[in-house]
Amino acid sequence: MSIKMDYSEELHEDIICVDVKSFYASVExxxxxxxxxxxxxxxxxxxxxxxxxxxxxSSAAKKNLGISNVSRKYDLPNHPxxxxxxxxxxxxxxxxxxxxxxxxxYATEEDILIYSIDEAFIKVTNVKKLFxxxxxxxxxxxxxxxxxxxxxxxxxxxxxxxxxxxxxxxNEAKYTSDMKAEWRYNDVQSKIWTIHPITNFxxxxxxxxxxxxxxGINTIKELALANPVQLKNQFGVIGEQLYAHSWGIDRSDIxxxxxxxxxxxxxxxxxxKDYIVRAEIELVIKEMADQVARRIRQHHCQTxxxxxxxxxxSNSNEVGFSRQMKISATNSTKLLAHxxxxxxxxxxxxxxxxxxxxxxxxxxxxxxIQLDLFQEPDSQIGQLNLELLVDHxxxxxxxxSLVHASSLTNGxxxxxxxxxxxxxxxxxxxxxxxxxxxxxx
DNA sequence: TCTGGGGTCCTAGGACCC
DNA sequence: TCTGGGGTCCTAGGACCC
Numbered sequence: 205m206s207i208k209m210d211y212s213e214e215l216h217e218d219i220i221c222v223d224v225k226s227f228y229a230s231v232e233x234x235x236x237x238x239x240x241x242x243x244x245x246x247x248x249x250x251x252x253x254x255x256x257x258x259x260x261x262s263s264a265a266k267k268n269l270g271i272s273n274v275s276r277k278y279d280l281p282n283h284p285x286x287x288x289x290x291x292x293x294x295x296x297x298x299x300x301x302x303x304x305x306x307x308x309x310y311a312t313e314e315d316i317l318i319y320s321i322d323e324a325f326i327k328v329t330n331v332k333k334l335f336x337x338x339x340x341x342x343x344x345x346x347x348x349x350x351x352x353x354x355x356x357x358x359x360x361x362x363x364x365x366x367x368x369x370x371x372x373x374x375n376e377a378k379y380t381s382d383m384k385a386e387w388r389y390n391d392v393q394s395k396i397w398t399i400h401p402i403t404n405f406x407x408x409x410x411x412x413x414x415x416x417x418x419x420g421i422n423t424i425k426e427l428a429l430a431n432p433v434q435l436k437n438q439f440g441v442i443g444e445q446l447y448a449h450s451w452g453i454d455r456s457d458i459x460x461x462x463x464x465x466x467x468x469x470x471x472x473x474x475x476x477k478d479y480i481v482r483a484e485i486e487l488v489i490k491e492m493a494d495q496v497a498r499r500i501r502q503h504h505c506q507t508x509x510x511x512x513x514x515x516x517x518s519n520s521n522e523v524g525f526s527r528q529m530k531i532s533a534t535n536s537t538k539l540l541a542h543x544x545x546x547x548x549x550x551x552x553x554x555x556x557x558x559x560x561x562x563x564x565x566x567x568x569x570x571x572x573i574q575l576d577l578f579q580e581p582d583s584q585i586g587q588l589n590l591e592l593l594v595d596h597x598x599x600x601x602x603x604x605s606l607v608h609a610s611s612l613t614n615g616x617x618x619x620x621x622x623x624x625x626x627x628x629x630x631x632x633x634x635x636x637x638x639x640x641x642x643x644x645x
Numbered sequence: 646t647c648t649g650g651g652g653t654c655c656t657a658g659g660a661c662c663c
Numbered sequence: 664t665c666t667g668g669g670g671t672c673c674t675a676g677g678a679c680c681c
Contacts, residue, residue, distance in 0.1 A: 255647050273681095278647065320652090320681045409679050441655065442678090466653070474648045509673095518648075528674065558648065627650035652680080660673080 207429075211389040214364070214453055218329045218339035221361040221369035222346060224303070225383070227322035228260035231299050232289050234355040241357065245287040246271060246280070249628045254278045259291055259628060292631025293624075296321060299354060306349050310335075310342060314459045317366075321626075325366050327458045343384055362386040367454030370406055375399050392452040397425035407442075407449060415439070424450050469499050470511075472561030473617065473627070478517040479557045484615030485514075489548055491611060491618035492562045493541040498595055500564055506533040507564035510540060512547040515559030524559070525551045533568050536584075537591050540564070 224230060226240070228247040233240040244265040250256045256277035265271045269281050280286070300321050307316050307326055315327040328342045335342055343360040350358050360383065361373025368387045376385035376395070387395050399405050403413050405424055419438065421427050427435075428450035435443035448454065471492045479485045489512070500507055511528035527547050534540065544562060597606050603622035611618045623630050 249649070253647085255649095257649055259649085274646095274649085276647070323681075407679070411678060468652070470651060472650060474650085515648080526675065530673075561650090563652090624650090650681105653678100654680105655678085656676085658674090660671100662670085662672105663668105 206393045209389075209392070209451055211364075211453075214389065215455060215457075216364050217327055217458075218332065218342075219363055219366050219369040219458065220326045220328060220339060220343045220346070221319075221363075221366070221373045222307075222324055222326065222343075222358050223360075223373055224322040224350075225357045225359055225378075226260050226262050226266075227356075228291060228296055229262040229265070230356050231296055232287075232292075233262060235295070240355070243287065244268060244283065244285050245289065246275075247291050248277060248288050249291055251277065251288060251290055290631070291628040293626050293628050294630040294632050297625070299356070302354060303350055303356075306346065306353065309349070310346055314462065317458050317461050325369065325458055340384065340386055344382075347383065357383065359383040360385075364388055364452075365454040366456060366458060367406070367449055368452050371396060371399070371452075374406065375404060387452070389452055393425075396450065396452055397423070397428060399424050402427075405449070407446065412439075412442075412446075466565070467567060468563050468565035469496055469503075470561060470563035471496050472513070472559065473621070474515075474559045475557070475617070478519065479615065481615065482552070482554075485552075485557050485560070486545055486548065487610055487613065487616055488560055488618075489544050489562070490541045490608075491616060492560060493544045494537045494608075495618065495621075496562055496564055497535055497537040497540045497591075498598070500567070501535045501592065501595055503567075505567040505569045506535045507531070507540070507567055508533045509564070509566040510543050510547070511561075511563040511565065512544050513559070513561040513563075514548065514552065514557055515561075516553075517556040517558040520555040522553055522555050524555075524557075525553075527551055528563075530566075536588055538587055 229245050230240040232247060233243045233245055238245070240262060242264055243262055245262045246258045246265055247260045248256045249259050254277055258271060258273055258275040261271045261273060261275070265286065269283060269286065271280060280288070304316070304318070304324070307324060311326045311328055311331060315330070317325040319325060326346070328339055332338060332342070335345070337345070339362045343362055347358050347360060350356055359373055359377040361369045361371065361377045362384065363369035363372050363386065372385040372387035376387070377383055400423065402408055402416065402423060403410060408416070415438070416422070416427065419430070419434070421430055427446060430447070432444065432447045435447050437443070439446065473492070475488070479488070509528055509530055511526070513524070513526040515524040516522050527550070529543060529547055531543050594606055604619050607619060610616065623632065
């Protein structure tokens with residue numbers, strides 16, 4: 205028996221959520237002329253170490269060998285047919301662009317929302333007439349189009365809103381033979397309420413599952429039938445959202461989502477060893493401050509907020525710290541490195557360091573220079589021009605063509621990392637390094 | 646775990662203002 | 664000063680996603 209819910213005020217769109225099956229692994233199969241569904245292949249970052257991480261495993265590797273996306277090299281079975289290949293992030297970015305250009309044949313720019321490197325939402329409500337097709341048929345056209353052009357299989361979820369499309373994708377389309385699933389408000393009680401375990405539901409991780417469990421809520425159905433006031437008291441906004449989601453309700457507008465993203469750019473790394481020497485840690489911070497500064501210059505923005513996170517070694521008694529600081533708008537490497545070091549020196553306890561992360565946020569988009577009142581204007585402009593020149597040379601000849609002498613010393617990681625994109629090998633090992641591309645997806 | 650990397654969003658609590 | 668109160672901005676920390 206089902207319970208009545210009035211959906212007349214909710215969105216009734218045709219949203220398709222598309223995701224490329226095992227994206228990185230499938231691209232590698234396609235490049236080798238191998239069947240992406242039958243080949244056992246994994247893309248592995250840092251494959252030279254025993255701790256190498258599986259970024260993507262083909263479905264055959266997952267099914268036959270039980271490999272998952274965060275498996276380690278030391279976990280992998282020894283199988284003669286298993287192909288282990290290094291990542292080529294720049295290639296995946298290229299394929300991502302080609303897929304996007306296919307999406308644009310089926311919807312206008314503002315009706316497409318890129319969710320990640322291999323996932324996007326497409327609103328097709330307004331083009332059904334044009335294609336003389338319903339959403340399900342349009343999803344099939346998109347899937348076939350991508351397969352013909354790129355030899356990649358995609359899965360598609362279809363729904364009245366973005367949440368339903370995404371849930372249909374994650375919880376059904378991935379397991380059906382035609383790689384599609386359509387979830388409408390009518391299906392909420394039979395489809396959403398039976399998602400199991402509860403952490404398979406979008407937005408519920410282990411921590412939230414545990415807190416729900418303490419309230420006696422162990423299934424989506426129990427969540428939907430819970431007292432929304434109690435949920436709000438316990439979880440705040442998240443509680444209201446969880447409740448709405450359990451009924452398949454999501455009022456977010458795909459076209460407005462474009463405007464509301466609050467952006468930040470960051471780099472982070474887990475170091476290959478514990479760093480004890482203060483100067484060596486400072487050096488890595490300077491290098492990373494430089495990398496992220498370069499990215500924001502490429503996007504023509506200036507940051508007004510920097511954030512430094514230091515994680516200490518597990519051999520240490522302390523966990524580390526995470527601090528941010530407002531600054532006057534800048535994208536100057538020199539200034540940003542200075543501020544990052546300021547934070548570091550203020551809070552560093554002297555413990556062995558294993559992880560470093562630098563984030564810039566709260567951007568202003570302008571080409572004007574915010575002149576510092578306490579510095580000579582000429583020297584500030586000169587500094588910025590110098591940094592733009594350095595960017596230009598690196599675009600042309602690769603990051604490693606022009607580095608501070610300090611990056612050649614022990615402990616420095618910038619040169620090694622200059623071929624990384626999104627933290628993994630770009631596949632471009634020639635002089636024109638990965639850094640001519642952007643790392644954000 | 647033999648420490649991956651890049652993001653977004655929410656909350657509590659402190660500082661400051663009127 | 665044996666407790667004012669509301670609003671806004673900021674920071675640290677938590678949680679989640681791909």
